[in-house]
Amino acid sequence: MDWVRSWRAALFSLLEDVPVHLRPLVASISIDGTSATTLIVDRNTGEPLWRPFLYNESCPDALPTVKSVAPANHTVCSGSSTLCKLVSWWNIEESNKKSALLLHQADWLLWLLHGKLGVSDYNNALKVGYDPASDSYPPWLHSQPYSQLLPSVIAPGTSIGNLKEDIRTQFGTTDSIAAFLAARATQPGKAVTSLGSTLAIKLLSTTRIDDARFGVYSHRLDDKWLVGGASNTGGAVLKQFFTDEQLQKLSEQINPMEASPLDYYPLKAVGERFPVADPNLVPRLHPRPESDVEYLHGILESIAHIEATAYNLLKDLGATQVEEVFTAGGGAKNEKWTKIRERVLGLPVSRAKQTEAAYGAALLALKGAQHHSC
Numbered sequence: 407m408d409w410v411r412s413w414r415a416a417l418f419s420l421l422e423d424v425p426v427h428l429r430p431l432v433a434s435i436s437i438d439g440t441s442a443t444t445l446i447v448d449r450n451t452g453e454p455l456w457r458p459f460l461y462n463e464s465c466p467d468a469l470p471t472v473k474s475v476a477p478a479n480h481t482v483c484s485g486s487s488t489l490c491k492l493v494s495w496w497n498i499e500e501s502n503k504k505s506a507l508l509l510h511q512a513d514w515l516l517w518l519l520h521g522k523l524g525v526s527d528y529n530n531a532l533k534v535g536y537d538p539a540s541d542s543y544p545p546w547l548h549s550q551p552y553s554q555l556l557p558s559v560i561a562p563g564t565s566i567g568n569l570k571e572d573i574r575t576q577f578g579t580t581d582s583i584a585a586f587l588a589a590r591a592t593q594p595g596k597a598v599t600s601l602g603s604t605l606a607i608k609l610l611s612t613t614r615i616d617d618a619r620f621g622v623y624s625h626r627l628d629d630k631w632l633v634g635g636a637s638n639t640g641g642a643v644l645k646q647f648f649t650d651e652q653l654q655k656l657s658e659q660i661n662p663m664e665a666s667p668l669d670y671y672p673l674k675a676v677g678e679r680f681p682v683a684d685p686n687l688v689p690r691l692h693p694r695p696e697s698d699v700e701y702l703h704g705i706l707e708s709i710a711h712i713e714a715t716a717y718n719l720l721k722d723l724g725a726t727q728v729e730e731v732f733t734a735g736g737g738a739k740n741e742k743w744t745k746i747r748e749r750v751l752g753l754p755v756s757r758a759k760q761t762e763a764a765y766g767a768a769l770l771a772l773k774g775a776q777h778h779s780c
């Protein structure tokens with residue numbers, strides 16, 4: 407799969423899809439991308455020098471080096487962090503080190519529009535080691551030879567350039583932060599669970615928590631923190647067994663008030679990031695009952711238990727107490743699942759009014775445009 411080519415093609419086909427009569431109304435564009443999806447590109451041409459490292463790829467080979475330079479339990483101390491991807495590439499590549507530049511998926515796609523190479527935002531840059539509190543790369547990272555690849559960093563939503571004379575581009579963010587923004591949850595204690603291919607949790611908190619032992623980290627959201635993490639469980643596991651149509655039909659037959667006796671740890675492959683950070687965690691999806699309804703019920707309930715463990719963990723680590731959970735992503739439309747989760751979490755759970763991360767990116771674009779016109 408030529409990922410980079412398909413991302414570029416998708417971006418331009420989306421732009422072409424904007425109806426002609428609406429084009430004059432477009433004032434500003436922003437993009438969210440999967441967090442920790444990493445590109446090593448030529449710093450002069452922007453062309454990739456290596457295949458992209460995808461968000462869920464792990465580079466355990468780089469972990470000992472990263473752990474030897476980073477503070478204990480730092481967010482970069484996880485095999486899937488951007489820094490591990492960078493170090494892994496640095497250790498195998500011979501020839502292109504001097505001309506190389508690191509970008510994230512959203513940075514690279516935005517560059518195609520604004521043309522200024524070498525800029526990222528502080529959400530995407532978190533997992534390469536950027537410190538959003540001091541607004542800088544820490545000295546332990548700066549002193550490494552590969553730090554020459556690091557992009558400069560600005561706040562999400564900052565204006566960066568023009569696509570055309572009258573269309574500005576604003577800096578982007580990660581996909582699950584965009585989903586949080588889409589839900590318009592602005593008070594500490596409000597949380598968004600993104601039930602897409604994976605399960606990502608974001609709780610708005612006044613305290614910052616980072617603990618790689620559990621895959622917990624904090625993104626900056628203006629003057630507050632989005633505390634949480636991303637589990638490898640989620641819709642991709644459901645997709646292995648059921649089509650979207652089957653998910654809808656089978657779910658209708660589930661009684662959400664009744665607890666399923668089945669106890670699984672639904673993963674597509676070996677390895678978990680959060681609330682258990684264990685690259686060797688084995689999926690548990692057996693025994694499979696004869697009834698598909700019972701099987702689906704067991705999987706949905708087990709994912710809800712992982713979500714509950716995650717929120718309890720955030721509380722134990724000192725985050726602002728969660729009061730209410732909004733849901734984004736493909737799983738948000740499943741009302742039976744919402745009820746199961748409400749029972750298991752013991753919290754009010756509802757579908758966010760806007761469940762698409764793209765809506766959050768659009769809000770970011772709007773914020774940037776408003777700021778620019780002031």
Ligand SMILES: Nc1ncnc2c1ncn2[C@@H]1O[C@H](COP(=O)(O)OP(=O)(O)O)[C@@H](O)[C@H]1O
Nearest residue numbers: 602603641642644645650653654735736737740
């Ligand atoms: N009715 C449903 N109940 C639960 N999950 C669903 C339902 N319909 C679709 N999904 C799941 O939603 C996921 C897609 O959601 P989406 O937010 O588009 O994912 P992505 O993270 O890939 O952008 C699929 O993996 C699918 O299994």
Ligand SMILES: O=C(CO)[C@H](O)[C@H](O)COP(=O)(O)O
Nearest residue numbers: 440441580582583604606636
């Ligand atoms: O698994 C994911 C990709 O779909 C998550 O959305 C992602 O890892 C969450 O990262 P972040 O919290 O940095 O936005």
